[in-house]
Each structure stands twice: as C-alpha cells, then as structure tokens.
Amino acid sequence: MAKLRKEEISTQVLVIGGGAAGLLAAIEARDCGLDVTLVSKSKVGRSGNTIVAGTGMAVWSPLSQMKDSIDLFRTDTYTSGKAINDPHIVEKFISGSSRLVEKLSACGVQFKKHEEHLVWKHAPGHSVARTLTADFSRYPYLTRGLSLTLPMLETAKRAGVRIVDFTAIIRLLSADGRIFGACGIDKKSKTVVTFKAGCVILSAGGGGWVYGRSNNTQDMTGDSFRLAYEAGATLRDMEFVQFYPSMMFSPVKVTVSSPLFGEGAVLRNALGQRFMQNYDDKADMATRDVMSRAIYSEIKAGRGNDGCVFMDCCHIDPHVLEKRYGELMRLLKKAGLDLAKNPAPISPAAHFFMGGVAINENCETDLPGLLACGESVGGLHGANRLGGNALTETIVFGMIAGNQAKAHVTEGKTLPNLPAVEIEPFRKGDITVSELKKHVGRFTWENLSIIRSDATCHKALAEIASVSGELNHVRIASVSDIVSFYELKSMVSTAELIARGALVRKESRGAHFRSDFPDTENEAFKGSLFYRKREDNPFIQYHSL
Numbered sequence: 001m002a003k004l005r006k007e008e009i010s011t012q013v014l015v016i017g018g019g020a021a022g023l024l025a026a027i028e029a030r031d032c033g034l035d036v037t038l039v040s041k042s043k044v045g046r047s048g049n050t051i052v053a054g055t056g057m058a059v060w061s062p063l064s065q066m067k068d069s070i071d072l073f074r075t076d077t078y079t080s081g082k083a084i085n086d087p088h089i090v091e092k093f094i095s096g097s098s099r100l101v102e103k104l105s106a107c108g109v110q111f112k113k114h115e116e117h118l119v120w121k122h123a124p125g126h127s128v129a130r131t132l133t134a135d136f137s138r139y140p141y142l143t144r145g146l147s148l149t150l151p152m153l154e155t156a157k158r159a160g161v162r163i164v165d166f167t168a169i170i171r172l173l174s175a176d177g178r179i180f181g182a183c184g185i186d187k188k189s190k191t192v193v194t195f196k197a198g199c200v201i202l203s204a205g206g207g208g209w210v211y212g213r214s215n216n217t218q219d220m221t222g223d224s225f226r227l228a229y230e231a232g233a234t235l236r237d238m239e240f241v242q243f244y245p246s247m248m249f250s251p252v253k254v255t256v257s258s259p260l261f262g263e264g265a266v267l268r269n270a271l272g273q274r275f276m277q278n279y280d281d282k283a284d285m286a287t288r289d290v291m292s293r294a295i296y297s298e299i300k301a302g303r304g305n306d307g308c309v310f311m312d313c314c315h316i317d318p319h320v321l322e323k324r325y326g327e328l329m330r331l332l333k334k335a336g337l338d339l340a341k342n343p344a345p346i347s348p349a350a351h352f353f354m355g356g357v358a359i360n361e362n363c364e365t366d367l368p369g370l371l372a373c374g375e376s377v378g379g380l381h382g383a384n385r386l387g388g389n390a391l392t393e394t395i396v397f398g399m400i401a402g403n404q405a406k407a408h409v410t411e412g413k414t415l416p417n418l419p420a421v422e423i424e425p426f427r428k429g430d431i432t433v434s435e436l437k438k439h440v441g442r443f444t445w446e447n448l449s450i451i452r453s454d455a456t457c458h459k460a461l462a463e464i465a466s467v468s469g470e471l472n473h474v475r476i477a478s479v480s481d482i483v484s485f486y487e488l489k490s491m492v493s494t495a496e497l498i499a500r501g502a503l504v505r506k507e508s509r510g511a512h513f514r515s516d517f518p519d520t521e522n523e524a525f526k527g528s529l530f531y532r533k534r535e536d537n538p539f540i541q542y543h544s545l
Helices: 020-031 070-080 087-097 100-106 146-159 223-231 288-300 318-334 389-407 433-447 454-473 479-504
Strands: 005-016 036-039 162-164 167-175 178-186 191-202 241-248 266-268 309-312 344-353 356-358 370-372 527-534 537-544
Touching: 005 020, 005 162, 005 178, 005 389, 020 036, 020 146, 020 191, 020 389, 036 191, 070 087, 087 389, 100 146, 100 389, 146 162, 167 191, 167 223, 167 479, 178 479, 191 223, 191 389, 223 356, 223 370, 223 479, 223 527, 241 288, 266 288, 288 309, 288 344, 370 389, 433 454, 433 479, 454 479, 479 527, 479 537
Parallel strands: 005 036, 005 191, 036 162, 191 370
Antiparallel strands: 167 178, 178 191, 241 344, 266 309, 309 344, 527 537
C-alpha cells in the first residue's frame, strides 16, 4: 500500500473532540476572536457520547420553582462523590450551571416544556427536581443528544470554526516542554495531519468501550487518557468508573432513563421481589454505584433472569409516563414492551469515567499549552457521579476552556517546528486488532468492573501484559486498522491505570468496590490518586483532602 500523504494545519486553538464539550469550547474560543480548529475522530456533532445521552442536565437556576439552593446542590454532589470531589471545581460547576439554559438557548437548543414551562425531573441522588432535558422530539430516540450537538454545530460553523471530520488524533506534540499541537490521521483522505496550535483543548471523551458491556458509542476507547498520559500530563481518580444500572440490551438496546425512579419506578428480581431496600436506606432512589452493585449481587445470587433484573414502572401514572417519557414509551412499544404494563429487563453497563486528566477550575492541566474539559477530565465527581451532572459539566467547562484559551495564545507568536511522528506501519499478522479489542473488553468486564479484588486486578494486569506483547504482531492492512490500533493502545493503557489504581485504593468508596476491602470510606483514603508516567509504568501518588 502506498505511503500516507502528509498535511500541516496551523491554528491558534486546536479543539480535539466533536461532542458537546468540544463544540462549546470551540464556540467560546471563536467568540474571543481566536482562530479555532475543531477536529473529531468521527463526524463533528455526530460523534462521542453526547449523541446517545438522555440530554438530562442538572442545573441550579433561578428559573426553577423548586426549593433548591447552591448549598443543597453542593451537598448532593459531595454526598454522591463520597466527599473526595475537588472543591474548587465543584464551586465553578454549580455556579456555572446557572448559565446553561441561556447559553444553550442562544445556540438554538430547545428545552422540553409543558404549557410553556420548563419540565423539571427528579433524578436519583438529587434532593429536588433540578434536571432539565432538551426537546428531542424531532430526533431519533436512540440519538436524542443530537438535539444538543447539531444546533451547537451550526452555531460553530456560523462563528467560523474550522471543522475537520474523520481525523483521529494519535499523539499530542510538544516543544520546549509545552504542548503546541497534535498529530492525526485523516481516515478518508489517508493523510497524516500535523496540527500546529498555540493552545490545545482536549475534549475527546471517556473510555466506556474499554469494557465489553457499555452504553457508550464505540469511539469512546480512552483516547483522551492515553494522549494526555503519554504527553506527560497528570491523571487522577482513574479507579472510579461508573456503571449505569438500568441498561436494556433486549428487546432493544437502550439506556432506560434513571429519573423514572424519581417518578416511582422500582426494581424487582426474577422472583418478583423488591430488593433495593436490602442494600440502601434510599431503596430505589439510591445512587448509581449502589444500585449497580445491588443488581450485580442479585444476578450473581441466582435471582436474575438471563442476566437481568426488572424495572417496574407499572405504578407510575400513565399520563406522567406519556408526558415525560413518551419517546421512550413509543420506542419500547415498537419492540413489543409496554412500559406502563410490563417490567423492563435491565442490567448494568459501563457508563462514565469519574477520573481523567487532572485540571484546575480553569481547565488548565499541568502541561503548558494543554487545557481539557468534559469526560476527558477528573475531579468534579469524586468517587461517583450524580445523574445529570455529566452534560452540565461538558457545557460549563467547555465554556470555561474556550474562554481560557485566550490566556494561552499569544497573538503573532511563531509556532515552533514539531517532531515528526512515526506512524504504525502496515504489516501482516496472525491476529487482528478487532480480536484483541474484544479480548480486552472481556477481561476488563470480568476483573475490573463492578466488584474488584486484589486477585482480579492482578489477573487483569497479567492479561494487559499479554496483550501489550501482541501489539507489534497484529495485522495492519488499512488506514482504518492503523486508527483502530491506536484505539487498542488507548484501551490497554486505560485498563492498566484502572487496575493499578484499584490495587492502591484498599477500600470501597463510591463506584470502586473491593470485595476484599468491603469497608466503605476509610479515612486513610479520603483523597485522590494522581497518576503520572514514569518510564514505562504509572507512578501513583495519594493526596489527601
């Protein structure tokens, strides 16, 4: 096969990631008068987890009629995060959430309303109904997040943001100890693209597909974490991975909205018994970490049915179901399931990374020239994320990162020459990248998912070492294989960080549960683990709060 072509693009600000965080960062940076390029592994506005999100956004707002306050929102966030949330980031998040409706409305996003009033939902873990959703009635239910990203995309285009689709970033580039760009592969034109930039904003999402069972889009392979880690940035809290408790795999694959529990939905095992009260005083309003472990435990104890338990919505007023969850009702009815009459079979799936790149409240990393936002970063959610806080985070910190970019770009500054990147070559091999990806997904689910132990973490590390040894022997026959190879590297790197952090944290806290250390919230671990690359291994340090 012929060699890949080469291209160079210079820009003041390079934003990596085509979801909500990247789009908001690009829009804000452009509004600051900066030249902005937005690059995405898939198509901008149609890639990443935003498009499959339920569009729920937790907001502190004077528009709300609920008895809410900044103090109450803060308390709920800390309670869910088991008190190891970064306080500076939490404060910026809550205060910034009050601008969400105004900002998204300016981008053309429509909110769900009833008789001209915003519809507020009560998600588990929140003390009051503070969750808003976009009006996604004009979009397919399974990609209802397009109701957010497509209006943002049109806003970005009108503002003059340069859009680069189908280009996978494989490495951040530095000179003189500062990030000055990135190297990517354009999958369509088969071109290696060097982006030279005065500032880089990393917003390429999380890594749900590190696990074999996930409700993420398949492009979420931990790229953000590997890119930052290999460049020398500090990561944090990588042992904390959230599993969404109510994922339906049959008769249709869909995330069943957790605010249904706030309407009165309950969980039942295969015997028809309610069981959440056996695991938490809040019963069916428990946080996602508790609910996922409870479901996992019921299934392991033989009280599941085909690997599932059941969400029973039969006691919810049908008018409420239709008014607030009509799109989901219609989708399930097409598949033969009436949510008002039939319990829905659900089980947990990998959903969200609480950890990620370490930032301050201004989205600055410890690498000059590199900002980060969205699911790429850690700190806000502590040991467990509240439902509705993720999309709000992408919007609040997307805006902050975009505005902060102007402080990192010097007008007229000459960009330095950047080192050439040696791209993984085409080669024959006895195993495909796809086979190794599936293998990684299997052993991470078996050993590093909802319940872990010293034994399972070491088993995972042995598998990681084995896969790492195979990397130079996989078959690479196309440009798509090259991109997939770097995704596999991201998956392996992310899995190793999860395993090593889970070994260090000898306690159970939030989404991290050790069966050999079941005691929760040990004061000796009331803080965060920070991960840095030292030679070929992670160097992990614990910082108490």
